Amino acid sequence: MDRKDRQVLEKIYNHIVSVLKYCEDCKDLKSFQMDSMRVEACVFNLMQIGELAKVSMTDEFKENVRTIPWKQLYGMRNRIVHGYSSVNMNIVWDTIKDDLPLPKAEIEKYI
Numbered sequence: 001m002d003r004k005d006r007q008v009l010e011k012i013y014n015h016i017v018s019v020l021k022y023c024e025d026c027k028d029l030k031s032f033q034m035d036s037m038r039v040e041a042c043v044f045n046l047m048q049i050g051e052l053a054k055v056s057m058t059d060e061f062k063e064n065v066r067t068i069p070w071k072q073l074y075g076m077r078n079r080i081v082h083g084y085s086s087v088n089m090n091i092v093w094d095t096i097k098d099d100l101p102l103p104k105a106e107i108e109k110y111i
Helices: 003-022 029-033 036-056 059-064 070-082 089-099 101-108
Strands: none
Touching: 003 036, 003 101, 029 036, 029 089, 036 070, 036 089, 070 089, 089 101
16 A cells, blocks of 8 residues: 555545544434434535545555545445435445445554
8 A cells, every 4th residue: 555545545434433433432324314413514524535535545446445435435425425415324324334344444454
């Protein structure tokens, strides 16, 4: 892994950790949605994760590390950026609770 990919992975990891930390005390979607600052912070970090995954990671690294769902990370970014007013909070919540732990664990192997 080159230095740039490592730096980008660290940024992605930090964004994931931030989102998970922001939601530690959320029991469910309703409690998540009740705090607009938390929602906005999480959505911002999800956008950053997707952008870094698509644009900043080398194609070579992404091809060699298939255990991280690169396309899904960028897909979430697209959903948010191109339809923010209609972002489905169920999908955002499921992504945070169910999907983010996997890339977090995989990235830990590389950093």
